[in-house]
Amino acid sequence: MASNGAREPLLPQSPDPAPPKTNGQVSRRRYLRCRSAPLANVDPPEKTDIGSIHRFDSILGKLHPSFRTVALYLIGYLGIGAVIFYLVRHQITGKKTEGVLDAIYFTIVTMTTVGYGDLVPNSDLTKLLACAFVFTGMALVGLILSKAADYLVEKQEALIIKALHGNHEVGPTKILQEAEVNRKWYKFFVVFVLLVALIIMGTIFLVAVEKLDVIDAFYCVCCTITTLGYGDKSFSSEGGRVFAVFWILTGTICLAQLFLCIAEMNTEKRRKEITEMVLKRRITIADLEAADIDHDGTVGVAEFIIYKLKEMGKISQEDIALIMQQFEELDVDQSGTLSPSDLTLAQAPWPS
Amino acid sequence: MASNGAREPLLPQSPDPAPPKTNGQVSRRRYLRCRSAPLANVDPPEKTDIGSIHRFDSILGKLHPSFRTVALYLIGYLGIGAVIFYLVRHQITGKKTEGVLDAIYFTIVTMTTVGYGDLVPNSDLTKLLACAFVFTGMALVGLILSKAADYLVEKQEALIIKALHGNHEVGPTKILQEAEVNRKWYKFFVVFVLLVALIIMGTIFLVAVEKLDVIDAFYCVCCTITTLGYGDKSFSSEGGRVFAVFWILTGTICLAQLFLCIAEMNTEKRRKEITEMVLKRRITIADLEAADIDHDGTVGVAEFIIYKLKEMGKISQEDIALIMQQFEELDVDQSGTLSPSDLTLAQAPWPS
Structure with missing residues (x-):
């Protein structure tokens, strides 16, 4: 579900640990969306059972x-x-x-x-x-x-x-x-x-x-x-x-x-x-400071989304902190971004 | 609540529309957290009433x-x-x-x-x-x-x-x-x-x-x-x-x-x-691609958090899309990041 064959890969497949540089010229006005994050299967054993009902x-x-x-x-x-x-x-x-x-x-x-x-x-x-x-x-x-x-x-x-x-x-x-x-x-x-x-x-x-x-x-x-x-x-x-x-x-x-x-x-x-x-609330400079999760001095779209979701009460600091912890564990080269090489280094090889 | 006087401002206060460059050398291993996003006040009229109870x-x-x-x-x-x-x-x-x-x-x-x-x-x-x-x-x-x-x-x-x-x-x-x-x-x-x-x-x-x-x-x-x-x-x-x-x-x-x-x-x-x-799930390259909201070829901590929250079912595409829309409206210079000058340009002056 997460991989879609028709789409070209956006991340370089090379094991280069340095994150690819943004050229700043990508067309920004196209419709942005977080694609195809699969919803967690709440009751996996029950779902796989659907096929057997027809018996x-x-x-x-x-x-x-x-x-x-x-x-x-x-x-x-x-x-x-x-x-x-x-x-x-x-x-x-x-x-x-x-x-x-x-x-x-x-x-x-x-x-x-x-x-x-x-x-x-x-x-x-x-x-x-x-x-x-x-x-x-x-x-x-x-x-x-x-x-x-x-x-x-x-x-x-x-x-x-x-x-x-x-x-x-x-x-x-x-x-x-x-x-x-x-x-x-x-x-x-x-x-x-x-x-x-x-x-x-x-x-x-x-x-x-x-x-x-x-x-x-x-x-x-x-x-x-x-x-x-x-x-x-x-x-x-x-x-x-x-x-x-x-x-x-x-x-x-x-x-x-x-x-x-x-x-x-x-x-x-x-x-x-x-x-x-x-x-509808006005965004102030103080909001921008507070929203800057990775302390890089800029507020990207993802940081903005998290800040607003938190303000809406939809997510809590606990949710964020747990995932951040995992991010830090995965980000082996400490570059602040995840690259394929980070994944290779951080995750043990598949059990054979 | 959102502004904390003791902290130094992380965003440049100049009206420069170009986002400040990341130097990639900031110390990454310090504890990351999304600071002080205030929780929305669910019942504002009731809350402001607390003071009057003591009458x-x-x-x-x-x-x-x-x-x-x-x-x-x-x-x-x-x-x-x-x-x-x-x-x-x-x-x-x-x-x-x-x-x-x-x-x-x-x-x-x-x-x-x-x-x-x-x-x-x-x-x-x-x-x-x-x-x-x-x-x-x-x-x-x-x-x-x-x-x-x-x-x-x-x-x-x-x-x-x-x-x-x-x-x-x-x-x-x-x-x-x-x-x-x-x-x-x-x-x-x-x-x-x-x-x-x-x-x-x-x-x-x-x-x-x-x-x-x-x-x-x-x-x-x-x-x-x-x-x-x-x-x-x-x-x-x-x-x-x-x-x-x-x-x-x-x-x-x-x-x-x-x-x-x-x-x-x-x-x-x-x-x-x-x-x-x-x-606990293994992160694959396909996940990185899907998590890359701003299509800049890298997955930052905020993008990773959103991807995982979505996977957990805590937030929906609807939540994200609405906030993204606001981000795009605010991002006047189309740089993909919000700067103080974006705010000045996008938001009408305070009603006097």
Whole structure:
């Protein structure tokens, strides 16, 4: 990814330790950009796994790998919950329907912290079990939330890259900015539409199957997706609980995701304001002095970028210092620039 | 902050447009660092307000300004909730104690989504009111969570700056790294200790005042702080509800904060792994080519830093492109470096 065959090498391939002199006459007004620094692969083992997904034909197999991991956790959690609460079903009181279904329903109502109270533990053992399940359930819901966000973002990433590739000459900055804004709005839009659909679906279902009137049905929907769960209205029929098992989980996660989206959009807006503020600020001579990292008396474009990024709060002194340390280790001839010969001298030969 | 009187100016103060030549003989092995780029002030209007806090003598006045804003929202929310639910108290059924207290208690139980169900709305009006209050309550709890984190972090910031200042010669990188790790652990520790204290306090209170046995009390505590709220055990006495009003809010927020802490520490750990991976990777000639932002055939320390930061995913092409644009606007003489004369030519005179 980092090497592009079509481009001519800009650095001399000779092992001359002295850095090549700048002639100062290179055309400066062409569009400058830091080319093709590859983004670090966050989850390499998972990514290399993508190819193997197609071996499965199940729905689970077709899911995104990080989603699949979460789905497996969820199935494991619900499976263990169902078995345990089925075994102790006589120590749980309330409105009961079918044994296994009630156990799964109770697990879902507990893990999402809806806690209607239509089924309640009534022994010390089941009470402590419920405590254990609610804490682990919260952690699992948190995991689902973070992974769902990753998934949506990654799906959009492809579109952005395509947009960038197709319009390379028209100004990548603008496209990137728009893609970034669009991505956030797209995510918000998807989650919002899904949530409205789930609210309507839940209301209709409660009216049709649980025989509630419309206000009561809507009230029960709101009590559920917010995890409020007073419990005066809940799913008490067998059909209702089958629906509830799927609907409660998607509904609560969808609403939480919407709140996360709004929070992200707020953060993004604030960050954009800071960026604009930093970019609009007058540059003084004191700024030039402070930006001169290599103390050579001039501020190049890269030094300027680092100074501004630091001012924006996007990078910290720690980030810079660690990389500087590596630079100094690599810069064997202490010329202040890296040359191919520096690399040869500083880095041990490839292990054979 | 950006100008330091004790330091001699590194840039020539003459309006000579040609960049000063590097002599290549400057001592390179001294510790390089990008000096004193000021962090952008995130909330300037709030910050300038700090001085005015001391005019108030109340507890509220002594709080951190962003905390004060949230406290005002919270008081407003609880006040409105108390008034409204007091007015419609005859349309709420369940275990009742004193009118105003019940209204506040109901508001708290609703906003935190605990939703015991010991008090439930039983008219269309109160049901829709509860829906409105749970949504706004969730948003408010989210705000409290984010501000509480800010507060804890800012409190630590002072310690870090002090550590840096006191040990300037011993290696700022190490101190910054340790401070970063310590800050996360400190926050986790504070929240954890507070949560354990709240759990013990709640359990003892429920045993002493609500006359529950120890397991039931602990179970009710867990049901509450996780916002599960089955409602089979809740605060039914007048004294219990006074305690509950304060305890439920702090307990639920404390647990959510602990989960956030753990998530942050995980993110931090992953980020550190990526940083290490990027720093350990062999540098190839192709990397040098890609890192050469200004196309002058050499890779200086600043270019190297930007390349590595990009590889770590800490900065994006968008960030770089925007600042580059500003650089090109400022670099009037197109020398590829900024000089004081560039600044004079590019920036309009100060408005008088």
